[in-house]
Amino acid sequence: MLQAVKSANPERGDEPWVGRSIERVEDAALLSGRGRFIDDLGVAPGTLHATILRSPHAHADILSIDAEAARRLPGVAAVLTGSDVKAVTTSLVVGVKAPVECWPIALDRVRYVGEPVAVVVATDRARAEDAAELINVEYRPRNAVVDPLGAITPGAPVLHDGFPGNLASDRAFRYGDPEKAFADSPHRFSIDIRYPRNSCTPIETYGVVASHDAGEDAYEVLANFQGPFSIHTVIARALKVPGNRLRLRTPPDSGGSFGVKQGVFPYIVLIAAAARVTGKPVKWIEDRLEHLTASVSATNRATTLSAAVAADGKILALDWDQVEDCGAHLRAPEPATLYRMHGNLTGAYDIGHVKVRNRVVVTNKTPTGLNRGFGGPQVYFALERLVQRIAIGLGLDPLDVIKRNLIDAGAFPYRTATGALLDSGNYQEAVARAVEQGRLAELKAKRDAARAQGRLYGIGFTAVVEPSVSNMGYITTVLTAAERRRAGPKNGAQATATVGLDPVGSVTVHVASVPQGQGHRTVLSQVVADVFGLQPRDIRVNTEIDTAKDAWSIASGNYASRFAAAVAGTAKLAAERVAGRLARIAASQLNVEAGDIVFAKGFVTSKHNPENRIAFSRVAALSHWSPGSLPDDAGQTIRETVFWTPPELTPPDDEDRINSSLCHGFIFDFCGVEIDPVTLETRIDRYVTMHDCGTILHPGMVNGQIRGGFTQALGAALFEEYAYAEDGSFLTGTLADYLLPTTTEVPEPEIFHMETPSPFTPLGAKGVGEGNCMSTPVCLANAVADALGVADITLPLVPARLAEIVRGAEPPPPAGGTTAAPVRKGDRRLSGEGQATVKGAPEQVWAMLLDPATLQSVIPGCQSVDKITDTHFRADVTLGIGPVTGRYRADVELFDLDPPRAVTLRGGATGALGFGSAEGRITLAPDGNGGTKLSYSYDAAIGGKVASIGGRLLDGATRVIIGQFFTALARKAGGGGAAGGGFSLFALLAKLAGLFGGRR
Amino acid sequence: MTRLKADSRHAVRFSLNGKPVEGEAEPRMLLSDFLRHQLGATGTHVGCEHGVCGACTVIVDGMLTRSCLTLAAQVDGCELRTVEGLAPSADRLGVLQQAFRRNHALQCGFCTAGILMSLDHYLAKNPAPTEAEIRDLLSGHICRCTGYTPIIKAALEAAAELTSAKKETSDA
Ligand code: FES
C-alpha cells in the first residue's frame, strides 16, 4: 500500500511554513545530474591518486614489505608503509585509558582483514593499483579470534598487550537496590542475545582529498566526513598540528551516511600523511569491497539480560551483562556505542533498580563506529525480546506486559534509574492510538485464521524510547567517577547557526549540521522564513562546513538525530535575534514601538496600522548602507551566530547517572509476519509504527526518515550480516554477498504520528531518524518467535537459520565422488578427493610430476619457477577465477616421497587477492592396461579478498577446476607423451593453494 | 574486431544526450569513469563497481546498461543517454523528475540517476505499468535512504501523467 505524502506549496496564508511538506530545494540539482558529491568535484592540477594495499589476514605479523618494484613503476610517486606514516603522525587517541596505540595503518602486525598495510600514490588510480599488485608482503599468521566471548576466554589470542585478555574496559554499575529487588521478586527471567554485525552501508563510499603546505605545516582536507567534529581534534593530534592548521571541509552533497562516514577519519590521517610525504594533493575514493570489508561496522554484542518480575508482569529490576565487540582497534569515539544508551537501559519502562556490567573487548574484525541506531538496536533487542519472554512465561499478553510497565503519562520529565531525563510523552496514548489506527484486532483475527489453517503467522510488539541529541559527556561514563574528576568535566552539545543579511537584504543561513541527504537546507529555509515573514525560496541555506572559517563546535555534524531538535532550533534562535534588532530599526523608521512590529508577507509592519510598513529587504540592508542611522540599541544586523547548548545535558554524576541524550521520542510498533513453511522466507504482512517525535517540522521528510530507517532495519533483521569465518576471513565483500533490501522485499510501513513537543528544544522537535533501527529488528524477531513458537531468535532471520530452528541441523551430504565438502560448518577449509586414469606407466607419470623443466611452459599463467631444492619450488603464477584474476606466489614442498607410488605436497600461495594453503596426497597405481590410476585427496583453505568476493562461487569452481585438470592431464599424457607437457605439481598446487576453498 | 593496445590510449567518440563527444581512454577504462572523469558528466554515479547497485545505469543504443560493467572503448560510435539529458531545459524538470521531487523519492540523491534512467527507459515502452512491475524493474537498484515506496509512487504518478499528456496531444 502506498501512503500519500502531504505535499503542497499553496501561496502563503498566515499558516507557518514549518510543518508543511514543501518540495525540497536540494532536489532539482540532484535530479538532473548536477549534484556535487566529493568525487564530482574537480581537483587541483597535479593531484595524485592513492590506493590502499590491505591485509588478507585477520591476524599476522608483518615480516617484510618489499615495495621496490612498485616504487619503480612509472607514475608512482610514493609507497607509504606503516613506518613512513608513523614518521609523520602519532597514534590516534584511544577511548579508554590503556597503554594501547591505534594507527590508521598496520605497523608490524595486522589485526583484521582489510587493515591498511601500504598506501600507493601515483598519477592516476589505475597506475596506483598496478603498483600495489607488485608489493610483496611477507606475513606470519597468528591465531585469530572473532567471537567476543571467545576473546575473553583464557588462552585466546591476544590482540594488544595493553588490553590483557582482550578486555579494553570492564565497568560495573548499580542503581537503586537491584539485589533486593531480585531477592524479593517471585519471578526471574533471563535471555542470552548475540546481536550480529551489520552496517547501514551508504551507497556513496568514502572520499578524501588532502594537501599539505610545508611552509606553514598546515593541512587542508576535503572529505565526506559527517561529524561529530570532536574527531577534528583526533585528526589534528594524529597529524601533529594544532587545530588551526587542519582545515577540514565537506562537499556540498554526500551520498548518505547513517553514521558510517564518521569512520572516514583514519583515512583522512592516512591520505594527509601521503600528501605531506609527496608534497602534492592526494585524492582517494574508497571502493565497495574496501567499504564492506574495512570501513566501519556497528558493534556486535553478547548480552545476558535478567529481569526481576512481579506476578502481574511488572518489571522491578534489570540486570544487564553486555560484552561489546569493538573489533581490532578501539577507535574514537568507541566505546560510545555501548554508552550512548546508558541512560536508557530501562527503555520506555518505569523500572527502579538496575545493575549493569559493561565489558568492551577487541577481536580480529573491522573496528566499529557510528551506525544509525547506535547502541539502540543492541539494547532493545535484548530488552524487548525479554519482555515477550516474560509474557509467555507468565501466560500474559505481551502487549499487556508492555502497558503494565510504561512510564506514566503524568511523570514527565521523568528521570530513569540510570540517569536519563525523559523530556515529554504520553506512551499510553500513543499505544492506544496505534492499536486503534493500526487495526490490531483485525490483525489478531487474521493470525487466528491463518493458524487455524496450519500456517505460520505471528505478531510482534515493541515499545522503545528513541534518544536524540547526544550529551558529549556520556562517553565519560566509561571512566570511574575519580577518573572523571581528574580528566575534568565533559558535557553539553553546542549547536550553532549563523544568519546573515547581505546589502540587498537577502537572507543566508549557515549551519554545521553536515547533511547526508536529509534535506536540512529545505527545513532551515522554512524555519527562518517563518521568523522573517518571508518565503522559503527567499532564504539561501549553506550546509557545507569549513573549519577554518565557519562557526562549529565538537558537537557539530550529522549524528544522534540532532538536526531537528538542536540545529533547526538554533537557526530559529539566530533568526529571532536578528529579527529583534530589525524590529528596533523598523520601529524607529515607522515611528512605532518595537513591540508593535510584525514580520509578514515580505514586509516589516506595524500591527496596529498595517498600512504603516516597510519592505523587509530595505530594513535588512540598512546595516550595510547606513549603519550611522540605526538606533543606538539596535546593533548590527549583518551576521549573527548563535551557539546553543541545553542545560539539561549535565556530566555523569558521582553515582554514574548520566543524561545521555536531550530528547526522547517514543515509538510503538507492531507487525504481522507470515513464514513460508517450505522456503522459510519471512513475509511482512503489516507493519505499524507509531511515532511521537515532538513537533514535526516537515512531515514528508519525517516519514522519509522513518521509511528509510525501517528499510535498513528490515535488512538488518532479515538479510544483512558482516560474516566472518572462524579464522577471521571476511566473507561478505560484495553487495551480492552482503544482501541489502530491494524494492521487492520492502513493504510500506503504516506510519502514525502523535506530537508531544519537547520542552527542552526551541522548536519542540525531537530526533526521528534512528528509531526504527532500534525498534524494527526486535519487533520482527518477536513476530517470528510468535509464528514459530520458539524462544531463541538470532538475527538475521535468513531461511537457513530458521530451518535450523524448525527442522534441526541439516544432515551432511552423502560421501564419495569428486566433491569438495566443507570440513565443518562455519569454516572455509575444504577437503576432497578424486581419481583419474592416465595413459603411461606409473614411472612415466611420476617423472612428469617431478620435472620442473616443463613446469613453466605448462602451468597456466606461470611467470617463473625457482627450484630451491629437489623437493622445494617457488613459482609466480597468474590465476583467474570468475572475474577475479590475480598474481600469486606459490611455495611448494614435497614430503613422504615414495616413488613411483605416492607423494605428499604441501604449500601455500599468496597474492594481492588473497592467500591459500593446501596439503594433498597423490597416489599412483598401475591400472592393469599399461596406464596409471591416479588418486588424490586434499585439504585446502583460502582467505583474503577472494574469500570475501568469490566465496559463493568457489565451491562449484573448485570441483570444475579439479575435474578439468585431471581430464587435461589424462589427455596430454596419452597424447603426445612427455614432450607435450603434462601433469604438473605446480599447476595442481597453485590451484589447490590459490583457488580451492570457499565459504562453508 | 579492432585490437587495442593495453598500454596506450585510444580515441573514443560517441553521442551523449544528442551531442557528439570524444575523449581518450585506455582499453581498461570503464565507461563510468570515462563519463565522469574524462567528460565531466558526473551525474552518473558509482556505488559498487560490480554491477549490483544500479547507480551507474545509463542507456546505450536504447539498452539499459551498467556503465561500471562496460568499457569506454565498447561504446565508440554509440548513442548514450544519461541523467544529464533528462530535463527538457536546464531550469525545468521533466515529468518523471517532478514526480520524484513531489513525492520525496530521493534523499541523498546518489542512487537517483540510475533509477531515473531505468524508469525513463521502461515507461517509454510500458506506459501503464502496475506497482508490481515497477517494483520488479527497480529490484536491480539499491537505495539506502528512501525505503523505495516514494520512488514507486513517483514512477506510477509519472506514468499516469505521461499517458494523459499523450492522450491530450493525440486527441487534439
Ligand atoms: S556502480 Fe554499477 S552497478 Fe553499482
Ligand code: FES
Ligand atoms: S536517495 Fe540516497 S541512496 Fe537513494
